[in-house]
Amino acid sequence: MEKTVFNGSVKYIQVMDENGNIDKNLYPKDLADKDLIELYKYMSLGREMSDKLVALQRAGLMPTIVPIYGEEATQAGSAYALTKDDWLLPTFRQHLSLIIKGVSIYSIFLYFKGYEEGFNLGAVNNSGPEIAPVGAGIPHAAGVAFSLKYKKKPNVALTYVGDGGTSEGDFYEGMNFAGVNKVPLVTIIEDNEWAISVPRAQQTAAETLAQKAFAVGADAIQVDGNDVLAVYKATKDAIDSIKKGGRPYIIEALTYRMGMHTTADDPTKYRPESEVDPWKPKDPLIRMKKYLVSKKLWNDDMEAKMKEDHNKLLDDAMEKIKEFKPDPKSIFETAFGFMPDSLKEEEDEAVKNNFWQ
Amino acid sequence: MMANMISALNNALDLCLAENEDIVIMGEDVAKDGGVFRVTDGLLDKYGPTRVMNTPLAENSIIGTAIGMALGGLHPFPEIQFGGFSYQAFSQIMHHAARFRTRTRSKMPIPMVIRFPASGGVGGPEIHSESPEAIFSHIGSLVVIESSTPYDAKGLLIAASHLHDPVIFIEPTKLYRMFKQEIPEDRYEVPIGKANVVNHGDDMTIITYGTMSPVVQNAVKDKNVSADVIDLRTINPLDEKTILDSVKRTGKALIVHEDQKSFSVGAEVSALIAEKAMFDLKAPILRVAGFHTPIPMAGYENYWIPNEKRVSQAIDSLLSA
Numbered sequence A: 001m002e003k004t005v006f007n008g009s010v011k012y013i014q015v016m017d018e019n020g021n022i023d024k025n026l027y028p029k030d031l032a033d034k035d036l037i038e039l040y041k042y043m044s045l046g047r048e049m050s051d052k053l054v055a056l057q058r059a060g061l062m063p064t065i066v067p068i069y070g071e072e073a074t075q076a077g078s079a080y081a082l083t084k085d086d087w088l089l090p091t092f093r094q095h096l097s098l099i100i101k102g103v104s105i106y107s108i109f110l111y112f113k114g115y116e117e118g119f120n121l122g123a124v125n126n127s128g129p130e131i132a133p134v135g136a137g138i139p140h141a142a143g144v145a146f147s148l149k150y151k152k153k154p155n156v157a158l159t160y161v162g163d164g165g166t167s168e169g170d171f172y173e174g175m176n177f178a179g180v181n182k183v184p185l186v187t188i189i190e191d192n193e194w195a196i197s198v199p200r201a202q203q204t205a206a207e208t209l210a211q212k213a214f215a216v217g218a219d220a221i222q223v224d225g226n227d228v229l230a231v232y233k234a235t236k237d238a239i240d241s242i243k244k245g246g247r248p249y250i251i252e253a254l255t256y257r258m259g260m261h262t263t264a265d266d267p268t269k270y271r272p273e274s275e276v277d278p279w280k281p282k283d284p285l286i287r288m289k290k291y292l293v294s295k296k297l298w299n300d301d302m303e304a305k306m307k308e309d310h311n312k313l314l315d316d317a318m319e320k321i322k323e324f325k326p327d328p329k330s331i332f333e334t335a336f337g338f339m340p341d342s343l344k345e346e347e348d349e350a351v352k353n354n355f356w357q
Numbered sequence B: 001m002m003a004n005m006i007s008a009l010n011n012a013l014d015l016c017l018a019e020n021e022d023i024v025i026m027g028e029d030v031a032k033d034g035g036v037f038r039v040t041d042g043l044l045d046k047y048g049p050t051r052v053m054n055t056p057l058a059e060n061s062i063i064g065t066a067i068g069m070a071l072g073g074l075h076p077f078p079e080i081q082f083g084g085f086s087y088q089a090f091s092q093i094m095h096h097a098a099r100f101r102t103r104t105r106s107k108m109p110i111p112m113v114i115r116f117p118a119s120g121g122v123g124g125p126e127i128h129s130e131s132p133e134a135i136f137s138h139i140g141s142l143v144v145i146e147s148s149t150p151y152d153a154k155g156l157l158i159a160a161s162h163l164h165d166p167v168i169f170i171e172p173t174k175l176y177r178m179f180k181q182e183i184p185e186d187r188y189e190v191p192i193g194k195a196n197v198v199n200h201g202d203d204m205t206i207i208t209y210g211t212m213s214p215v216v217q218n219a220v221k222d223k224n225v226s227a228d229v230i231d232l233r234t235i236n237p238l239d240e241k242t243i244l245d246s247v248k249r250t251g252k253a254l255i256v257h258e259d260q261k262s263f264s265v266g267a268e269v270s271a272l273i274a275e276k277a278m279f280d281l282k283a284p285i286l287r288v289a290g291f292h293t294p295i296p297m298a299g300y301e302n303y304w305i306p307n308e309k310r311v312s313q314a315i316d317s318l319l320s321a
């Protein structure tokens, strides 16, 4: 006797093509004109913030920066589908997602500057702090989703992982927990084709990353990650499906890391510029702008005004950073919820002997 | 040749690969990129992708598969990109790399060199500045090496390649490019388990290693104090004889490292001195080390990492004791 016991397939969707043309059947109808404008503004802000941080790093004013250039649609489309009480748990790259969730530009600048206080301010609106260890956030997100279910909250947890991050045990293990417990978790794989210098083909021999959902009993879809409407639609549909009692979801967003991994990276070492070129016309901002202009929702004056507003926001955040006074005692005082004598002694000794002057 | 620690290590790896066909370098970004710090730069071109191999991004399986490769007759050199991410591989290191020899009564040793950069002081991102040497030394059955000079780094790495045991080879990020030194181009070994007395004096013994070695040497020079400065070079097994001979002669001991003071290498060295040289001491043992909290992020790390001022204060208080 022989029979097929499992069949799986993964759908791919694109709502808006490179020229800003829309597939009407897939268009997310809950988005009003003002949402479209807001999404475009967010994506622009994400790019400008990333550029600004890189410029500050190059000027010696910031330590290592993680740019998001090229990946704005994946972050904006997914985060925009969340409500205030949904949770957002980022990796180390989703600064724009956090902004959309309500975290301030100032907090993001503050933690890039190397101050934990940036994370502290990040603890608003059910958003987690960025996490450096790759993949480590997936089990957290599964646990957050479990707590939402446990407390009978009508919300979801949404988290991110890179293509590289899907190789970590944490990814499988966290998703597996989510599948077994059928928790309200949406995992966005921000598939930018690279993990520093390692191309996706060296991470997995699987045709898609989305299909990894099958191994854990989750649902999956692949989307054009440079199409903000597709990412929004996939995320919204996933949330709706989960709210109707569906399984956790994996959304693989196909995007591209247009620049360096971080400011410490030199991509010319491992990737010819010619490989980046085909992605330039696929830019998420260009196509959204084309669409808005064609709908008469956007023009050059609005663009200029937006740039001016964003510059001011970014400059203000940087000014505020300069005023930030680190308090070395916080190192001791946040070690526990109480103060052990031995730690107090170390703190007192540091103060008495002027270690910090 | 004049070499900083990166080029010394690169040269050592080249010599190791040339000498022993069973040596395979594996890890994240070690191939085309040459490692994020360029320690493996150029080795892919010279030895090909089966000997200098990018792995999927998964530390536990990097070490786990390296253990299997060692069982199968290879001599893997897995790289963990940053010391903090060695914790992702903790179970494979602790339960398997460290135990295989003893649980097979030496029938199945694990020849393997696990390399990673560690410690802070370079303004790196969060979890890129950890100092895991005490944790891995604590386990037992792991050789733990940490060099502070290009010369030692090369000689110790070559020596490590000839051991038939798992070696944790720690490279202080801050010292990677800090200075250059004349080193032999050819193969040479620095003995494992032997500390180096880098300064000779009579008034006290200062025991250090890794990032704090240059800080201590500067403090000793700036204060013009007559002190033995011992750079441990191998953390496990500890060179007890060199430490005790010196402390018995000087009667005073200061231990300096970047890692947390509590439950640390310094705690072990203090206990050793207390157990075996107590009656030779003229003053209590002093320690200068990181505070007993996780190392904070870049903005705070200079408040946390011991500096020359703290070392000088400790030297003063030992001098007047």
Ligand SMILES: Cc1ncc(C[n+]2csc(CCOP(=O)(O)OP(=O)(O)O)c2C)c(N)n1
Residues within 6 Å of the ligand: A093, A132, A133, A134, A135, A161, A162, A163, A164, A165, A166, A190, A192, A194, A195, A196, A257, A261, B028, B057, B059, B081, B082, B085, B088
């Ligand atoms: C556990 C762990 N291992 C290694 C690293 C070093 N590292 C930082 S980002 C990165 C690549 C991540 O690739 P991917 O998951 O695709 O995310 P992307 O950077 O492309 O957003 C690596 C290896 C890390 N931060 N955490």
Ligand SMILES: [Mg+2]
Residues within 6 Å of the ligand: A162, A163, A164, A190, A191, A192, A193, A194, A195, A196
């Ligand atoms: Mg990636």
